[in-house]
Amino acid sequence: MIGRRSHDSERNAAxxxxxxxxxAERRRFEAHLIGCDDCWREVSLAREGRRMAEAAREIAPPGxxxxxxxxxxxxxxPRRFPRRLVLLAAVASVLAVSMFSAAEVRSRQQPPxxxxxxxxxxxxxxxxxxxxxxxAPNLSSQGLQLVMGERVDLAGLTSDAxxxxxxxxESVLLFTSRDPFPVAHDASPLAAGVNGWTAKSDGMTLVxxxxxxxxxxxxxxxxxxxxxxxxxxxxxxxx
Numbered sequence: 005m006i007g008r009r010s011h012d013s014e015r016n017a018a019x020x021x022x023x024x025x026x027x028a029e030r031r032r033f034e035a036h037l038i039g040c041d042d043c044w045r046e047v048s049l050a051r052e053g054r055r056m057a058e059a060a061r062e063i064a065p066p067g068x069x070x071x072x073x074x075x076x077x078x079x080x081x082p083r084r085f086p087r088r089l090v091l092l093a094a095v096a097s098v099l100a101v102s103m104f105s106a107a108e109v110r111s112r113q114q115p116p117x118x119x120x121x122x123x124x125x126x127x128x129x130x131x132x133x134x135x136x137x138x139x140a141p142n143l144s145s146q147g148l149q150l151v152m153g154e155r156v157d158l159a160g161l162t163s164d165a166x167x168x169x170x171x172x173x174e175s176v177l178l179f180t181s182r183d184p185f186p187v188a189h190d191a192s193p194l195a196a197g198v199n200g201w202t203a204k205s206d207g208m209t210l211v212x213x214x215x216x217x218x219x220x221x222x223x224x225x226x227x228x229x230x231x232x233x234x235x236x237x238x239x240x241x242x243x
Contacts, residue, residue: 017046021128027173034151051129114205115186116159118220124165125177125208125222130154136164138180138217143235147171148228161185163220168232176223178232185212185220 019025020033037044113119124130132154140153148168156165156179163181170176179185188210191201200213209226211233213219221232 011043013040013042013046017043017050020047021050030173037152048130048132051127051131114189117161117163117186118158118188118205118210120158121177121179121220121222122206122208122210124156125175125224126206128167128175130156130165130167133157136166138164140166141178141236143168143232145238146231146235148176148231148235151175170228170231174223174225174228176221176225176228176232178236179220179222181218181220184214184218188212 016033020030025033033043037047114122130152134155136153136155140150143150148170151167151169153164153166156163158179161181161183163179166178166180168176168178187201188203188205190205191203191210191212194200194202194211194213198213199215200211202212203210208222208224209229211221211229213233216236219236221229223229223232
């Protein structure tokens, strides 16, 4: 049971981020997150660690994934330090050694802001810099429930990021920004009269447009992306 006064925020955050929570418990924990600073902090830390590990796996040169696993397996875990801190330190040290090679690989893929947004969508991770600047669009008419909204940095492009979840538990990310998003690799223009593009990458569907604001939507299922687009058009407070 998740309570405000007595609960293991680190354990709950780990179960949540790794997807080991049952659906009902996951929904209760997401509601609990809104009012619990400790759990919110632990989830942010756990997601950042997962994001770093996922980025290393996706963009690093061959062999780096094995190096990270080896570093984690041999790292001693002092009693006073949580294992998640050791994991972050091990991943960060290996990434630092291979930074130049990884940068070369990344430069041949998506534009950095698009790559960062894709990594967030793959891992359900938002590396928050603070609360979102604009209110979250209300997409309840499309059957989408807001999970969280954060201010994020997409490789130099400052954006508000909103995570929504469908009734079936599938997630979709909406990024909005005052600045335009770069065009993804192999993108196709939207329908005539609509300024924007759509693309497929890493099993994800991406759609970018500029009305009612500059936005980027990413999900594994294209129909979820369509729901967000329809919601943005009909959302009365969008500006």
